[in-house]
Amino acid sequence: MFVKHQYATLLDIPSSLSLPKVIFLDAFGTLFGVRGSVGHIYSQIASKYGVNCSPELVNKYFYTAFKNSTPCVFPGVPTSDIPMCEYQWWRDINRQTFTAIGAIEQFADFELFFKELYWYFTTPAVWEIYPDTIAALTNWQRSNVQLGILSNFDSRLHTVLKVLDLDGYFSTVTISTEVSAAKPNAEIFTAALNKYQCLPQSAWHIGDSLEQDYLGADNAGLTAIWLNRR
Structure with missing residues (x-):
């Protein structure tokens, strides 16, 4: 399978990629992970x-x-x-x-x-933010790119983002349980895009799952970026 955009960290995404109107990011496995297992x-x-x-x-x-x-x-x-x-x-x-x-x-x-x-699992003791996360989010904010969460997590994610001090980076949070569609279903991508009145070709989606994030976003017309931390 040919993967056009595959990177090991968020900071590896090259500046040669023209920044979009909005960048959607997966949460677990992309921005943060579990401490231990x-x-x-x-x-x-x-x-x-x-x-x-x-x-x-x-x-x-x-x-x-x-x-x-x-x-x-x-x-x-x-x-x-x-x-x-x-x-x-x-x-x-x-x-x-x-x-x-x-x-x-x-x-x-x-x-x-x-x-x-x-x-x-809503407490900060469970989670660790990946070393590249804050720097990447800060860089995109400074470039005036809007950021949104697009996740198959549940509604506890709102609390997790807050206790990890990540909520301030994102203008929207789109969760599968709240829109009745889970990645790779195109409907969840459409729901997220509608919050910005944004066309798919004007948005990125970054996530750690090849099937749910990369293929889901690619099929929905977004620029798909696979964050392959392994």
């Missing part, structure tokens, strides 16, 4: 509830459950009900994860555990 965080909190499990196994089966899940979108659901739908979506993935490693029966109160875990 999901498996280590899950196992650490599970141990508080008397459940001891291998972080490596938790990590493996979490990503299996995550990849096999349906997209985190809820068409036709009232806006006020979306946060609860998101919560239940993630709870199902967590139950599948701990069931797969044979640990689900060890929880005296799985619901209490999951509630703590779910909201722990």
Whole structure:
């Protein structure tokens, strides 16, 4: 597969690329990542509830459950009900994860555990901002380019951006659960573009997923940039 724009960091994107009207960026895996691993965080909190499990196994089966899940979108659901739908979506993935490693029966109160875990992911302790993120965002701001988030995250992202002091860089945040479409579906790109009354050819989208970010944006007509940090 030919990839026209592929870079290892945000700062590697060459100045020879003419800056667009707006740059959309993915969030997780593009601007910031998890400290350590999901498996280590899950196992650490599970141990508080008397459940001891291998972080490596938790990590493996979490990503299996995550990849096999349906997209985190809820068409036709009232806006006020979306946060609860998101919560239940993630709870199902967590139950599948701990069931797969044979640990689900060890929880005296799985619901209490999951509630703590779910909201722990809105704290800065979970996340690390990549070293190139702030410099790149600052450079684009100085060039008067508008910046927007375009993510398959859930509504907790608003809080995460705030606690990481990233929210001030972005004029819009477009999340899959809030527009009932997830990348690579073109509808989420259209929803983001409409916020700027911007044509696809006047926008970039940068993200770490080849399928969701690069191919999704390319098919929607945006300049697609694959941030391949690996």
